Amino acid sequence: MTAQPEYLPNGRGAAIPGIPHTINAIGDALSGTERARFYTEVLAAEEQIVPAVMRRWWKTAMLNRAPGVERSRANATAGRNLVSVDELADRIEGGGR
DSSP: HHHHHHEESSSSSOOEOOOSHHHHHHHHOOHHHHHHHHHHHHHSOOOOTTHHHHHHHHHHHHHHHHHTTTHHHHHHHHHOOOOHHHHHHHHHHHHHO
């Protein structure tokens, strides 16, 4: 058995509830269209591929919970307030790279 975090930090001191790494929990955390795509992919995947499909969709589900995700996606689509990968890594790591 592995331990599942109840909360993961979001970088601003607040916490985002963690999603268990199970097919049902991931599916429940996704929106309708994403949920359907997730179940289609995971049910069609060969045994050795299932963990990778679950990890990818778990990341999507967790990102969907991030505060300000809609604003962030709108900015990205419009090309506003973009940051480089290095700047993002610095923010996550606390600077000083």
